[in-house]
Amino acid sequence: MKQRHTASSVGIKRRENLQYYLMAAPFLLAFFVFTLLPILQSVALSFFDYDMVSMPDFAGLKNYVRMFVDDDVFGIVVKNTIIFAVAVGPAGFLLSFVLAWFINEFRPTVRAILSFLFYCPSLIGNAYFVWQVAFSNDSYGYVNSLLLSIGLISEPINWFKDAHYVMPILIMIQLWQSMGVSFLANISGLQNVNGELYEAGAIDGVRNRWQELWYITLPSMKNMLLFSAVMSIANSFSVSAVAVTLAGYPSVGHAVDTIVSHISDLGTVRFEMGYASALSVFLFLLMVAVRWLINRVLQQVGR
Amino acid sequence: MIFEKFKRRPAATGLRGSQVRKYTRSRVGNFFYVCFLLLFGAFSVLPLVYSIATSFKPLDELLLFPPRFFVQRPTAQNYLALPGLLSNLRVPLLRYLFNSFFVTIVSCILYVLAATLAAFVLAKSPIKGKKPAFLLVQYALLFNGTTLSVPLYLIYSRLGLIDTYWVLILPNVASAMGVFLMKQYMEDAIPDALLEAARIDGAGPQRVFWQIVFPIVKPCVLTLTMFGFSQAWAATGGNTVFNETLKTLPTVMSQITAGGIARSGSAMAVTVILMIPPITVYLITQSNIVESMSSAGIKE
Incomplete structure (x- = not known):
């Protein structure tokens, strides 16, 4: 039998590898041209x-030096980005796992209904407009009119223009929106766990849930967890669209300006693409x- | 009652029917648990309810003080006004509709196929270079897209894609998220021994993919289909499509919202109409997930 491991077997191997390359080619080609190439150009x-x-015009490291010595808002936007990331990232990641874990125990119909409810904010693009109505600055806003009618405040609060309130409100909205890709990924990951493992675990002395x-x-589901973690990082460090839509740019006292908001401002309003790209690289790192x-951290799971 | 079914489904977890879960919870625990889920669910579904309620509000209720969340005297006038508002579009509405569905369906199919095939190769093939390729895919997800619009525009125009359907379709296919999701799913769901056995039986990569891998990852394929659909459905083409006959439905939306508060009811009506396709696809894919999950028992 060993002799057959020669010419024909190598030929089969080569043909199979070619097939693998062909299967991966459509995505890899599109990915290279429309994702990787623009990123490399941006880095350049x-x-x-x-x-x-x-x-x-070649500037060497000038753009990178400028961040730290000649940009008044850089420190602020980095600070805000990190606040958002810390407040929204881990909590959003945990929430999307815990909720998926909870509803996993229901029967299929109930689970489908609950997952639809939780996923709603992501399903309806820019659904956060509802918060704009709720926290509207005049007494017509739902929150203001409620607080006014029970006498908690005497005049309407301009929620999105008040440095005290705007950050907590936006963190809440971000969390509300975090039931996205990772949530559904966790649901399918949970359903994939081999049931026999639970039986074996019960025998081996697993005592509670x-x-x-x-x-x-x-x-x-370690691999799925890594996926949701990476998506949570990407989302929580890129908070911008909601903040800019609801609080404007620059927001009051730069209270909710983030690195990405700063990048969009530089790129689309000030036309400083070189510097904007340097900030993108900084954010990436x-x-x-x-x-x-x-x-x-994930490597510690199950130890 | 929900509570009576409050145990894992035997089919999906692989438990035989006779083996019931050992861990139970107190009734009080269950009560808080369901309360929490319902509260969070209510909180999440808010925008949907609000949009639908508002789309049926007559003008005076839109301007009511104090504002009311729900509609008092529902009217269809916001919907009935739409044909009038849309009659003076430069391009017939049907064309926008066609564009939206054409672009969405084509990019959705290409996206899911390309991502699943590539994920299979990255997860389960022996070929060289798959590790660095996958690292690139993963790290590309962490690069913020804001500064990419200029390089992308240059690439589109170099390839002659500006003002074609392709510029609305191809960027979706290039999205790294789908491959990442699918590859992680395959790593968790498909035992190497199963593929090894198929290979020994003489199945080539194509057959292994279509007959073994694809059926197992179907739930993930459906989830990805849903993502692909809602992503493409919301895409406007931005600064890459100028030809009005190639534009998609979201552009019609912006023409109606431009009318100020008097049209805010109609704008909400359009929002509600635009929500229907993604929600439909979500419900279809989710119910299929449930179905195919319980039938897919291939685990070694």
Whole structure:
């Protein structure tokens, strides 16, 4: 039998590998042209002065130095980005797992209904407009008119223009929106856990649902957890659209301006593409560092 | 009652019918548990209810003080006003409708197929270079897209894609999220031994993919279909489509909202109408997930 491992077997192997390459090609090609190439160009642009009209002008590390020495709002936007990331990232990640875990125990119809309810904010693009109505600055806003009618406040609060309130409100809205991709990924991940493992666990002395979760469920869906963690990082570090729509840019006292809001402002209003790109690279490195940390944490799961 | 069914479904977890779960909870625990879920559910469904309620409000209720969340005297006038508002569009409404469905369906199919095939290769093939390729895919997700619009525009125009359907379709196919999701799912769901056995039986990559891998990952395929659909459905084409006959439904929306408060009821009506396709697809895919999950018992 051993001799057959020769010419024909190598030929089959080569043909199979070719098939694999062909199967991956459509995505990889599109990914390279429309995702990777623009990213590489953007990284390259971070070393140039580029106003989108004249030719890029090589600037070396100037853009990177500028962040730290010559940008008044840089410190503020980094601080706000980290506040959002810390408040929304872990909580959103946990919430999307815990809710998926909870509803996993219901029968299919109830589960489908509950997951639809939770997923609603993501299903309806820019659904956060409902908060704009709720927290509207005049006495017509739902929150203001409620607080006025029970006498808690004497005049309407301008929620999105008040540095005290705008950050907590936006964190709440972000959390409300965090039942997105990771939530559905967790649902399908949970349903994938092999039931025989639970039986084996019961025999091996798993005593309650928390032990079951830690020793069986979580380790069986480690890969899915990594996916939701990465998506949570990407989302929580990129808070911007909601903040800019509801609170404007610059927001009151830069209270909710983030790195991404700063980047969009530089890129679309001030036409400083080189500097905007450098900030994107900075944000990317920040997320890569957090991603590395989370990987370390996930390796502890089930130990 | 919900409580009576408050145990894992035997089919999906692989438990035989006779083996019932051992851990039970107190009634008080169950009560708080359901309360929490219902509260959070109510909180989440708010925008949907509000949008639908508002789309049926007559003008005077839209301006009511103090504002009321629910509609008092529902009227269909916001919906009935739509044909009039839409009659003076430069392009017939049907064309926008066609564009939206065409672009969404084509990019959805291409997105899911390309992502699933590539994820299979990245997760389960022996070929060289799959590890670095997957790292690139993962890290690309962490790069914020804001500064990419200029390089992307240059690439589109270099390839002659500006003002074609392709510029609305191809970027969806390139999205790294789907491959990442699908690859992680395959790692958790498909035992290597199963594929090894198929290979020994003489099945090539194509057959292994279509006959073994694809049926197992069907739930994830459906989830991805839903993402792909709602993503493409919401896309406007931005600064890459100028030809009015190629634009999609969201542009019609912006023409109606431009009318100020008097039209806010009609704008809400359009919002509600635009929500219907993604919600329909969500419900279809979710119910299928439930179905195919209980029938897919291939676990070694």
